Amino acid sequence: MLTETFHVKGMTCGHCVSSVENSVGDLDGVEEVKVELEKGVVEVSFDATQIKRKQIKEMIEDLGYSVDS
Numbered sequence: 001m002l003t004e005t006f007h008v009k010g011m012t013c014g015h016c017v018s019s020v021e022n023s024v025g026d027l028d029g030v031e032e033v034k035v036e037l038e039k040g041v042v043e044v045s046f047d048a049t050q051i052k053r054k055q056i057k058e059m060i061e062d063l064g065y066s067v068d069s
């Protein structure tokens with residue numbers, strides 16, 4: 001299990017948090033999603049044999065947020 005941090009811009013309310021947690025949490029291979037709204041940080045624990053960082057980043061971007069790196 002790998003845990004990676006994403007710096008996400010554009011999450012401003014609790015519904016953003018739910019939407020990121022649900023959509024990223026539903027991806028195959030994702031074990032846990034933690035969102036720190038104040039910091040704009042999303043921490044994702046995932047099985048690196050099933051999903052790559054890039055796919056998680058793209059899911060967050062598809063929801064309408066921008067992700068650094």
Ligand code: 9UX
Binds near residue numbers: 012014015016
């Ligand atoms: Mo709240 Mo987030 O109205 O994209 S859902 S700001």
